[in-house]
Amino acid sequence: MTALTRPARPNSAGDAALRPVPWRRMAGVSWRQHRIALAGAAVLLGALAVWLWIMGTPLHHAYAAAIACHPASSAACQGSIANFNQSVENHFMGSKGTGGVLLQVVPALIGAFVGAPVLARELETGTFRYAWTQGFGRWRWALAKLVALALVLAAATAAFGALVSWYYQPYLGTGNPALGLNENSPFGDLFSLREVTFPAWTVASFATAALAGMLIRRVVPAIVATLAAYAGLAFATAGLLREHYLTPLVTSSVSPPGTAWIISQWSTLDGRFAFAGNPPTSIFNQLGPCLAAGNGKPLAGGFPQQLAQCLAQHGYTQWTSYQPASRLWPFQWIEGGWLLALSALLIAATIWLVHRRAA
Amino acid sequence: MNVVEASGLGKRYGRTWALRECTLEIPAGRVAALVGPNGAGKSTLLNLSVGLTAPSAGAVTVLGGRRAGSPAALDGIAFVAQDTPLYKNLTVSDMIYLTRALNRRFDQPYARTRLDELGIPLKRKAGKLSGGQQAQLALTLALARHPRLLVLDEPVAMLDPVARHDFMATVLAAAADDGVSVLLSSHVLTELERVADYLVLLSLGQVRLAGKVGDLLAAHGQASLEELALTYLRETTPEVTR
Amino acid sequence: MTALTMPARPDEDDASPRPVPWRRMAGVTWRQHRVALGCVAALLGALAVWLWIAGTSVHHAWAAATACHPAASPACQDLANTFNGTWDNMSIPAVLLQVVPAAIGAFVGAPVLARELETGTFRFAWTQGFGRWRWALAKLVPLALVLAAATAAFGALVSWCYQPYAATGNQALGIYGNSPLVTVPSLREVTFPAWTVAAFATAALAGMLIRRVVPAIVATLAVYAGLAIAAAGLLREHYLAPLVTSSANVPGAAWLISQWWTKGGRLAFAGNPPDSLLNQFCSFGPGPSSKGGAPASPGQTFAQCLAPHGYTQWTSYQPASRFWPFQWIEGGWLLALSVLFIAVAIWLVQRRAA
Numbered sequence: 026m027t028a029l030t031r032p033a034r035p036n037s038a039g040d041a042a043l044r045p046v047p048w049r050r051m052a053g054v055s056w057r058q059h060r061i062a063l064a065g066a067a068v069l070l071g072a073l074a075v076w077l078w079i080m081g082t083p084l085h086h087a088y089a090a091a092i093a094c095h096p097a098s099s100a101a102c103q104g105s106i107a108n109f110n111q112s113v114e115n116h117f118m119g120s121k122g123t124g125g126v127l128l129q130v131v132p133a134l135i136g137a138f139v140g141a142p143v144l145a146r147e148l149e150t151g152t153f154r155y156a157w158t159q160g161f162g163r164w165r166w167a168l169a170k171l172v173a174l175a176l177v178l179a180a181a182t183a184a185f186g187a188l189v190s191w192y193y194q195p196y197l198g199t200g201n202p203a204l205g206l207n208e209n210s211p212f213g214d215l216f217s218l219r220e221v222t223f224p225a226w227t228v229a230s231f232a233t234a235a236l237a238g239m240l241i242r243r244v245v246p247a248i249v250a251t252l253a254a255y256a257g258l259a260f261a262t263a264g265l266l267r268e269h270y271l272t273p274l275v276t277s278s279v280s281p282p283g284t285a286w287i288i289s290q291w292s293t294l295d296g297r298f299a300f301a302g303n304p305p306t307s308i309f310n311q312l313g314p315c316l317a318a319g320n321g322k323p324l325a326g327g328f329p330q331q332l333a334q335c336l337a338q339h340g341y342t343q344w345t346s347y348q349p350a351s352r353l354w355p356f357q358w359i360e361g362g363w364l365l366a367l368s369a370l371l372i373a374a375t376i377w378l379v380h381r382r383a384a
Numbered sequence: 385m386n387v388v389e390a391s392g393l394g395k396r397y398g399r400t401w402a403l404r405e406c407t408l409e410i411p412a413g414r415v416a417a418l419v420g421p422n423g424a425g426k427s428t429l430l431n432l433s434v435g436l437t438a439p440s441a442g443a444v445t446v447l448g449g450r451r452a453g454s455p456a457a458l459d460g461i462a463f464v465a466q467d468t469p470l471y472k473n474l475t476v477s478d479m480i481y482l483t484r485a486l487n488r489r490f491d492q493p494y495a496r497t498r499l500d501e502l503g504i505p506l507k508r509k510a511g512k513l514s515g516g517q518q519a520q521l522a523l524t525l526a527l528a529r530h531p532r533l534l535v536l537d538e539p540v541a542m543l544d545p546v547a548r549h550d551f552m553a554t555v556l557a558a559a560a561d562d563g564v565s566v567l568l569s570s571h572v573l574t575e576l577e578r579v580a581d582y583l584v585l586l587s588l589g590q591v592r593l594a595g596k597v598g599d600l601l602a603a604h605g606q607a608s609l610e611e612l613a614l615t616y617l618r619e620t621t622p623e624v625t626r
Numbered sequence: 627m628t629a630l631t632m633p634a635r636p637d638e639d640d641a642s643p644r645p646v647p648w649r650r651m652a653g654v655t656w657r658q659h660r661v662a663l664g665c666v667a668a669l670l671g672a673l674a675v676w677l678w679i680a681g682t683s684v685h686h687a688w689a690a691a692t693a694c695h696p697a698a699s700p701a702c703q704d705l706a707n708t709f710n711g712t713w714d715n716m717s718i719p720a721v722l723l724q725v726v727p728a729a730i731g732a733f734v735g736a737p738v739l740a741r742e743l744e745t746g747t748f749r750f751a752w753t754q755g756f757g758r759w760r761w762a763l764a765k766l767v768p769l770a771l772v773l774a775a776a777t778a779a780f781g782a783l784v785s786w787c788y789q790p791y792a793a794t795g796n797q798a799l800g801i802y803g804n805s806p807l808v809t810v811p812s813l814r815e816v817t818f819p820a821w822t823v824a825a826f827a828t829a830a831l832a833g834m835l836i837r838r839v840v841p842a843i844v845a846t847l848a849v850y851a852g853l854a855i856a857a858a859g860l861l862r863e864h865y866l867a868p869l870v871t872s873s874a875n876v877p878g879a880a881w882l883i884s885q886w887w888t889k890g891g892r893l894a895f896a897g898n899p900p901d902s903l904l905n906q907f908c909s910f911g912p913g914p915s916s917k918g919g920a921p922a923s924p925g926q927t928f929a930q931c932l933a934p935h936g937y938t939q940w941t942s943y944q945p946a947s948r949f950w951p952f953q954w955i956e957g958g959w960l961l962a963l964s965v966l967f968i969a970v971a972i973w974l975v976q977r978r979a980a
Contacts, residue, residue: 046486046487046488051485054481057474057478058482090653126718126721127725136848155469156486158463159458221615247732249665304704330407
């Protein structure tokens with residue numbers, strides 16, 4: 026076999042201070058290495074988008090029919106309204122419906138399955154010995170990859186989040202109560218699946234997976250660790266953090282707007298705290314005569330209204346702390362903001378580890 | 385210029401010193417062989433030189449004073465690790481694309497022509513190539529970067545004699561024609577006979593011998609590299625009693 | 627260095643050796659999969675603790691609500707509302723529990739064969755004296771059994787936790803009640819392990835076909851999702867032919883499949899009445915929409931104004947008494963599917979050249 030002769034290398038003796046390899050080169054590198062994972066995410070989001078579209082169109086039609094129907098008290102219009110309410114109550118994708126809850130795992134899955142292999146696969150298979158000895162430099166390589174992938178995921182999931190918001194819009198229509206239509210608080214269970222929070226949660230999951238991959242150095246354990254961490258964070262946010270983003274409003278009127286997110290309720294007597302939530306048995310017994318008296322003619326609003334009236338008659342003031350629906354967008358941005366900060370922190374930690382940690 | 389300069393270099397994993405008190409000056413323009421039994425510290429020394437690992441003690445600089453692992457060092461050194469890690473699911477042309485994208489210098493025509501000569505199809509996945517083809521692919525990618533220093537970690541351990549011969553011929557041609565310095569580790573001494581003109585002998589994490597092959601052979605009165613290595617290792621390695 | 631001499635090997639070259647005993651694989655399987663099994667134990671354990679705590683409070687609330695007399699008094703109504711309110715906290719976990727069988731099956735099952743193929747260790751495992759298909763069988767079946775046992779116990783705990791929501795007699799008391807056939811979660815003592823083993827078998831087969839662990843996990847989750855949706859949406863209602871009744875009072879805990887109306891023995895319309903009929907025969911005042919309590923079937927209110935005009939409402943439903951037959955039917959076909967997938971996987975191990 027003849028040895029191939031190559032042209033003499035130009036004298037690059039003075040290249041001790043080198044121009045770094047341009048950042049844009051990493052676009053093609055990231056694509057080639059992660060195209061299957063990205064395609065998988067695209068297929069998943071695409072299939073779900075088609076499904077949301079199919080489910081959402083009849084819902085919007087039912088809503089439009091119910092709203093446009095006049096006069097509202099006629100039997101036919103009541104039928105349309107009942108139709109819409111029934112679909113809201115039982116719908117697979119309703120705020121507590123099966124589909125709506127299962128969608129919550131999508132950001133976790135996308136982030137974990139796209140993010141974990143970025144570093145863990147290189148370490149597990151040994152190809153880091155190739156990737157980190159190329160001219161690009163290891164921490165720049167990691168930064169370019171992680172940021173580029175995070176941006177792609179954020180864009181795709183933001184578009185999907187907009188679709189979820191579109192789907193959910195009839196549930197939140199203003200003017201609903203006047204017509205007797207069900208209404209829901211936008212802070213319900215689809216809150217984390219909107220235009221801002223869906224990409225924010227996905228990127229947070231991705232960043233967690235990248236860091237887990239760097240620490241654990243094996244892909245499947247990194248995926249499992251990411252899902253566990255995500256679950257913990259999601260439950261903590263939904264259960265504890267979210268209600269405190271802005272100080273809740275407090276009102277003493279008996280019914281806050283139906284779209285509000287009720288945080289807590291309590292009653293006071295003569296300015297001092299009496300009880301939280303429902304009255305204890307002792308007070309209930311005191312209300313006995315009042316409640317029994319009202320049994321003959323049930324009030325609109327049913328028993329809770331009756332209880333409220335009787336409590337008021339006995340001198341109790343009921344307080345409700347709630348978040349009004351108008352705060353949806355501030356809450357979205359607050360949640361998106363801290364998730365973004367967390368993601369940036371996790372990615373920075375990952376890159377620092379790539380830079381520092383001896384192989 | 386020295387391609388690799390180490391002073392008091394040491395690397396510790398946990399409580400075990402894989403490499404200790406290593407002081408070397410490997411001159412440029414040579415094919416340097418790093419020789420020693422398994423576990424002697426050869427891979428550790430090479431990993432330190434290319435910046436994959438950081439030293440626990442001492443320092444190592446490459447290519448005339450550049451810090452190992454710095455961008456300047458990475459630019460001038462091409463490394464082929466043990467087991468020639470390639471992305472198994474990417475095609476050969478994908479690997480060419482990656483190497484070109486990640487480096488300042490890449491001679492694509494050379495790479496294409498060479499792979500053509502070797503009969504390695506561009507569209508095949510790297511994981512489906514034979515062991516010899518994978519090694520040749522990794523070497524081609526490394527040489528196409530026009531490095532000053534080519535570092536090879538046990539490159540021919542998995543190759544059959546014919547593949548081994550071709551591989552070393554390529555390495556030699558690069559060294560001879562283009563002035564690429566080569567640092568390679570092996571424990572197949574007979575192979576190194578033909579190619580190496582500088583020797584570093586490692587055992588139990590310490591440098592036992594270093595110098596030009598001709599000088600060493602004359603100084604110790606041995607006829608061949610293999611005899612030299614065996615004699616020296618036998619003298620310094622504690623006898624394993626059964 | 628002296629050459630080591632070995633004692634002369636006794637003449638053991640049998641032409642037909644006894645197979646290596648099956649029980650040897652127990653330790654092999656444990657050592658190779660102990661991390662995965664440990665994670666499953668940790669997950670089920672954590673969830674079990676939560677279910678225990680939540681379930682205890684649900685049971686207390688339900689016991690208080692049902693023990694209260696008279697049922698229509700305000701104090702008892704309040705207890706009923708408290709119990710209904712517990713559903714808010716329990717409904718979301720009920721849905722999330724549905725993904726547990728998929729996750730367990732996929733993450734335990736995919737590496738069994740795929741990891742060996744991906745890392746090349748099958749070249750060690752399949753050249754040992756045990757023999758490759760026996761090795762595969764002895765691994766897959768015990769793992770499936772262990773998963774089935776653990777998830778059956780877990781399923782029983784889930785059933786206990788959600789049992790108050792499906793209790794008969796709830797509706798009479800105005801408490802939230804639902805058919806046990808559709809109460810989310812539908813995964814119970816029999817179906818929870820059945821779905822887990824089905825996911826495990828799918829993952830093992832996917833691992834053998836795809837030969838890489840992470841793609842096998844993804845494929846398993848996708849197949850499981852499709853299968854679960856098909857079962858919930860299409861299959862489940864047809865396990866046994868639904869009962870049909872024309873009485874207006876369908877037992878409250880029944881699972882309503884569909885409703886239709888006939889007049890004079892012929893089908894008039896299905897579902898809700900058309901607007902024309904409503905305008906003709908029914909008049910409603912403006913009223914509050916129904917909130918909370920048992921979800922009422924709108925058909926019942928329409929029945930009152932349409933029945934005098936000759937319309938009969940028919941309902942097809944599955945009674946709550948069919949809960950256990952349905953469990954066993956679903957468990958049965960899932961088990962058959964699992965056996966099929968595992969058999970195919972083992973056949974592939976035997977047949978397919980590496």
